[in-house]
Amino acid sequence: xxxxxxxGRKVEFTNERNVLTIIRKAGINIPTLCYHSELSTxxxxxxxxxxxxxxxxxxxxxxxxxxxxxxxxxTGRLKKYRKLIIELLLAAHxxxxxxxxxxxxxxxxxxxxRLGVTNVRFENTKEPQPLDFSSPSIVRDPNKCILCGNCVRxxxxxxxIGVLGFIHRGTDALVTTAFGKDxxxxxxxxxxxxxxxxxxxxxxxxxDMDEVWDALADPNVRxxxxxxxxxxxxxxxxxxxxxxKSVMGKIVNVLHRMGFDEVYDTTFSADLTIMEESAEFLExxxxxxxLPLLTSCCPAWVKLITxxxxxxxxxxxxxxxxxxxxxxxxxxxxxxxxxxxxKRTIMVSFMPCTAKKMEAKRPNSFTKGxxxxxxxxxxxxxxxxxxxxxxxxxxxxxxxxxVPFGFGSGGGxxxxxxxxxxxxxxxxxxxxxxxxxLDAIAECGxxxxxxxxxxxxxYKGMDVNICVVSGLANARTVMDxxxxxxxxxxxxxxxxxxRGCVMxxxxxxxxxxxxxxxRTQGIYNADSVAVxxxxxxxxxxxSLYAGFLKGKEHELMHNTGY
Ligand code: FES
Numbered sequence: 001x002x003x004x005x006x007x008g009r010k011v012e013f014t015n016e017r018n019v020l021t022i023i024r025k026a027g028i029n030i031p032t033l034c035y036h037s038e039l040s041t042x043x044x045x046x047x048x049x050x051x052x053x054x055x056x057x058x059x060x061x062x063x064x065x066x067x068x069x070x071x072x073x074x075t076g077r078l079k080k081y082r083k084l085i086i087e088l089l090l091a092a093h094x095x096x097x098x099x100x101x102x103x104x105x106x107x108x109x110x111x112x113x114r115l116g117v118t119n120v121r122f123e124n125t126k127e128p129q130p131l132d133f134s135s136p137s138i139v140r141d142p143n144k145c146i147l148c149g150n151c152v153r154x155x156x157x158x159x160x161i162g163v164l165g166f167i168h169r170g171t172d173a174l175v176t177t178a179f180g181k182d183x184x185x186x187x188x189x190x191x192x193x194x195x196x197x198x199x200x201x202x203x204x205x206x207x208d209m210d211e212v213w214d215a216l217a218d219p220n221v222r223x224x225x226x227x228x229x230x231x232x233x234x235x236x237x238x239x240x241x242x243x244x245k246s247v248m249g250k251i252v253n254v255l256h257r258m259g260f261d262e263v264y265d266t267t268f269s270a271d272l273t274i275m276e277e278s279a280e281f282l283e284x285x286x287x288x289x290x291l292p293l294l295t296s297c298c299p300a301w302v303k304l305i306t307x308x309x310x311x312x313x314x315x316x317x318x319x320x321x322x323x324x325x326x327x328x329x330x331x332x333x334x335x336x337x338x339x340x341x342x343k344r345t346i347m348v349s350f351m352p353c354t355a356k357k358m359e360a361k362r363p364n365s366f367t368k369g370x371x372x373x374x375x376x377x378x379x380x381x382x383x384x385x386x387x388x389x390x391x392x393x394x395x396x397x398x399x400x401x402x403v404p405f406g407f408g409s410g411g412g413x414x415x416x417x418x419x420x421x422x423x424x425x426x427x428x429x430x431x432x433x434x435x436x437x438l439d440a441i442a443e444c445g446x447x448x449x450x451x452x453x454x455x456x457x458x459y460k461g462m463d464v465n466i467c468v469v470s471g472l473a474n475a476r477t478v479m480d481x482x483x484x485x486x487x488x489x490x491x492x493x494x495x496x497x498x499r500g501c502v503m504x505x506x507x508x509x510x511x512x513x514x515x516x517x518x519r520t521q522g523i524y525n526a527d528s529v530a531v532x533x534x535x536x537x538x539x540x541x542x543s544l545y546a547g548f549l550k551g552k553e554h555e556l557m558h559n560t561g562y
Contacts (some may be wrong), residue, residue: 007074013065020048020060021161026074026117031082031111033199034090034148034286035061038498039157042149043088047082047111051075073441079115086112086164090172091122093200094143102201103507108146108294109122109200125171134346136361137354137505143173145202151194155410158498161304163188166314175202178267189300189472192354192378192505199438201543205354205506208375208506209385215346215374216259222343224324224336225255229416230352230378230501233522234508237515238383238523239393244518246526249398251350251382254391256399264457266349267408270424271328275404275545277421278428285464285490290314292467292482295322295421296559299359300496304472306562309479316557322415323519326367327372328556330405333548346374352416352504355496378506406443409470409538410530416523418470418500419446419453422493423550427534429459438533449499449520451479454489465489471558 001014004022011026026312033045046356050060053070057078072078089108099137100523123269129142139394149166152175156162163186167174177186185248195203215223232248241247252263256351281293296302296317305312320328325349331432334345349356353376357363360373377385386393411427414420426441427433446457446468453468467489469475472547497503503511511519532538 002065004065004067004069004071013257018061019050019063019065019071022065023050023060023071023073025556030060030073031115032061033107033111034150035148036150036153036197037557039150039153039197044155045085045146045148045526047085049078049081051078057081059526067131073255083115083117086115086117087120088122089146090117090120092126093124093146094128094141100201101143101204101207102144103266104151107199112402128170129174131555132183133206134184134204134358134524135188135190136184138183138192138195139206139360140183141165141203141204142176143202146200147173147175148199149175150197150199152205154193154197154200158471158473159189159191159193160476161187161495164194172251189303189307189496190355190358190505191300191472193497195354195460196503196507196509205378205380206357206380208357209381209388211374212348212377212385213388215348220343222261222345223259223348224262224264224330224334224345225268225348225350226264226266226313226323226330227255227258227350227401227498228323228352229250229270229413229420229523230489230503230504230507230519231350231382232377232526233382233416233502233519234352235386236395238508241385241394242518243515244520244522247398248521248526250393250396250399253396253400253465254393254476255401255504256387257391258385259388259398260348262402262405264326264330264405265408266322266326267412267415268405268538268540269408270322271538271541272329272409272544272557273319273322273415274411274421274424274535275541276325276553277317280317281425281491282429285459285462292492293317295420295491295493297415298355298495298501299353299362300355301472301475301494302562303355303358304475304496309483311483312479313562316562318561320365320557320559321356321359322412323351323359323373324378324559326405327360327559328365328367329337329544329549331367331370331372332552332556333405347372348377349373350377350509352379352501353497354378354505356506364561369505377506378480380506380508383508404540404544405542407532408530408531409535409536410527411535412538413526413530414523416501416521418449418495418498419468419493420523421498422446422468422491424535425491425538426457428536433534447487451498454487464491466493468493470495470500472496543548 132140236247356375411424
């Protein structure tokens, strides 16, 4: 333990990583652009610079704490220095702020306001760079890049993909892909974490909002929505409601008001995913099938396997994701003239995830050769659509989702967090639904934020070894161990984003630890109040299997290979 003096006050510290963390602990919100607690320290932006009692200036993110340090965080010299940095960054930055999608959430813009930068004295001498629209999930605009390196580090360190890097030096420096290839032609998995960590509008969501507004205005089209579990816990705080509070009822109401004909709940199709995936798992376990079974509901993870671990393709569950199953089932339902009343169906899914945009276009998830999910709108885009509509979201009364695809179990809701899919599978496999049985599952090791969770459960006298992973770099670690014969699992669940879909690449950014925890808790709270906890006890699921789905299970709920 040590003590340092920050702006004249004594502050104790223990094993904090750097001086910056201690300054923040002391309640001083020092500006940063390139520091992120989950990434390695880069020290590029210099905004976190502080001054010591000998007048030495240094970047606090890169300085180890020492007992007895005396530092100042806001001297006249520092103020001038920070303003100059922001001015220089703005000078080299495309400044169409009024029309930028990141306007209002851009850290550079916010810091310019906060630090009082009201004019830029320097000219932008940078050559304009072309934008990259090649990915269905993200758009790259190098003209808005401030070279903080966050995207490079998150892609490499948290996701283990590494498709972005720096080229050239000094004023010619640029973040790009290898050989400047379009991002869609690289091994990018479309997870969108680069966009989450990007402080400006240099990486943004490839949006389909205009197409959805057009569909809503077309009287010959039936526009159907599905809303994923994690969306409902990440919208409310944008409208002044408590962080992590489930606002599914308000979302249903606002979508109806916007003109959606039907609003369904993806927790319903998550139940179908579990019915199919647990059957597939048991079939493989009992009949000597290929194991470990790898979950298939995260498209970024599936892309990693199909690009880089091809020998494990037979291990990937053939089940479609909840998005894919819902869209396949809904499109089939409205193929019946009795249901469609002469209208064409457009399926819009509201997702926390940018990779779902890629999944929707993956031909192996189509039914009868047709794309089932027409448009994927992320939570961030949903918030923009609500703002566009002018509807006062916070004051809306909750409404229930529509039948017959609007009712899911608690097991369907927990898909939103890491471990949720596995927990729902375990609920399906155990007999009974009493609190003791459900609590035992919740406490078997499946819950919590640890990026790699390993545990064993008993099933019919057999030890079932399970691994639950979040973050693709962690998934790589696990798969490399499996490949080397160092780990032996029956089931591996992977979510590409740390903590699961609640922190997906399409969720609102600027989410600190409190928001992360609140979103996870919001999901578990929604499960707690769910009347039905298990997919096989969902009466809507059972009646669907007994009727409409009979004989169509494979066509509507499984992918045609990878
Ligand atoms: Fe310390 Fe950027 S935050 S150098």
